[in-house]
Amino acid sequence: xxxxxxxxxxxxxxxxxxxxxxxxxxxxxxxxxxxxxxxxxxxxxxxxxxxxxxxxxxxxxxxxxxxxxxxxxxxxxxxxxxxxxxxxxxxxxxxxxxxxxxxxxxxxxxxxxxxxxxxxxxxxxxxxxxxxxxxxxxxxxxxxxxxxxxxxxxxxxxxxxxxxxxxxxxxxxxxxxxxxxxxxxxxxxxxxxxxxxxxxxxxxxxxxxxxxxxxxxxxxxxxxxxxxxxxxxxxxxxxxxxxxxxxxxxxxxxxxxxxxxxxxxxxxxxxxxxxxxxxxxxxxxxxxxxxxxxxxxxxxxxxxxxxxxxxxxxxxxxxxxxxxxxxxxxxxxxxxxxxxxxxxxxxxxxxxxxxxxxxxx
Ligand SMILES: NC(=O)c1ccc[n+]([C@@H]2O[C@H](COP(=O)([O-])OP(=O)(O)OC[C@H]3O[C@@H](n4cnc5c(N)ncnc54)[C@H](O)[C@@H]3O)[C@@H](O)[C@H]2O)c1
Numbered sequence: 001x002x003x004x005x006x007x008x009x010x011x012x013x014x015x016x017x018x019x020x021x022x023x024x025x026x027x028x029x030x031x032x033x034x035x036x037x038x039x040x041x042x043x044x045x046x047x048x049x050x051x052x053x054x055x056x057x058x059x060x061x062x063x064x065x066x067x068x069x070x071x072x073x074x075x076x077x078x079x080x081x082x083x084x085x086x087x088x089x090x091x092x093x094x095x096x097x098x099x100x101x102x103x104x105x106x107x108x109x110x111x112x113x114x115x116x117x118x119x120x121x122x123x124x125x126x127x128x129x130x131x132x133x134x135x136x137x138x139x140x141x142x143x144x145x146x147x148x149x150x151x152x153x154x155x156x157x158x159x160x161x162x163x164x165x166x167x168x169x170x171x172x173x174x175x176x177x178x179x180x181x182x183x184x185x186x187x188x189x190x191x192x193x194x195x196x197x198x199x200x201x202x203x204x205x206x207x208x209x210x211x212x213x214x215x216x217x218x219x220x221x222x223x224x225x226x227x228x229x230x231x232x233x234x235x236x237x238x239x240x241x242x243x244x245x246x247x248x249x250x251x252x253x254x255x256x257x258x259x260x261x262x263x264x265x266x267x268x269x270x271x272x273x274x275x276x277x278x279x280x281x282x283x284x285x286x287x288x289x290x291x292x293x294x295x296x297x298x299x300x301x302x303x304x305x306x307x308x309x310x311x312x313x314x315x316x317x318x319x320x321x322x323x324x325x326x327x328x329x330x331x332x333x334x335x336x337x338x339x340x341x342x343x344x345x346x347x348x349x350x351x352x353x354x355x356x357x358x359x360x361x
Pocket of ligand 1: 022027085086201246249252
């Protein structure tokens with residue numbers, strides 16, 4: 001991932017300081033590595049991973065964090081990592097203490113990139129479980145089942161969420177905890193002038209909207225985006241701003257848990273091939289816009305849009321064609337509508353429509 005990133009054109013300026021919440025995987029990991037490599041960033045990364053024991057290896061994010069810490073040290077960056085539950089009051093205090101000790105004046109950026117299945121409210125002590133369900137009516141979708149040796153295409157029916165399940169998902173994945181972080185940092189005097197915070201959001205395709213944007217998780221994302229508007233107002237006193245960033249689909253631990261999403265993302269990758277924008281490409285674009293290397297462009301709802309390549313009508317048209325035709329027989333091997341076919345013994349990439357896509361994107 002480090003080698004995908006070039007140092008920023010204006011290297012040599014003051015090192016920005018960032019707190020990245022969710023730094024061990026997916027979009028948070030990409031933001032951390034891009035920050036260190038491209039902008040000489042310093043700061044703290046927070047993630048929630050299971051450490052190794054005598055009998056069990058740790059979770060993958062634990063080892064990625066060890067590697068990221070080595071990468072930061074090699075780059076001469078003062079970047080440390082905390083392993084703990086971001087929702088817990090004690091973790092917040094630990095991170096605030098660390099930031100206060102290490103970085104005079106506090107931080108310039110906070111990136112909030114958590115994907116969590118549950119959250120314990122630090123005030124009431126009640127634990128909420130997030131659900132990945134449609135709202136209103138049940139929903140049938142094609143999905144990839146990873147429980148066997150090879151992924152199997154299946155049809156699943158997902159029952160609609162109850163009002164309580166929707167509210168619980170908003171508690172876990174909405175903006176409440178993000179706001180608690182910002183207010184805790186402000187109360188400790190740790191927001192520098194011009195402080196900027198970004199939380200990650202997603203919109204996605206019409207193919208997945210019943211389960212995503214119109215489902216429980218979409219309600220949580222709507223709450224996150226509303227929270228950004230409130231925080232943005234509150235941060236005016238430090239000349240700060242709060243934004244959401246709508247990123248494109250990526251295969252991560254979190255996204256594969258959502259029915260249909262892994263299948264959709266695989267077909268998207270098939271259509272786009274190397275035009276698919278990796279989390280790292282998007283992280284560089286985000287930081288370039290936030291640090292002023294490029295102009296900041298926001299949509300009408302004050303959101304940074306890093307998903308335009310995914311939602312381009314031509315891309316969606318092609319993914320929809322594949323979604324309609326996909327079967328267990330053609331998903332794993334060379335088939336009529338796959339990008340790869342065989343000439344003699346060698347695979348040949350068929351760039352059907354490739355030039356049109358390249359022009360469009
Ligand atoms: N993957 C996608 O397709 C996609 C697209 C757009 C936006 N997003 C958004 O990006 C954000 C991150 O998702 P991802 O796909 O990169 O997830 P991921 O599963 O790859 O990473 C989640 C991160 O959150 C951390 N985390 C989980 N619970 C935590 C807790 N209680 N305390 C501290 N850290 C915790 C994990 O340790 C990990 O670092 C989410 O808000 C997601 O909705 C994802």
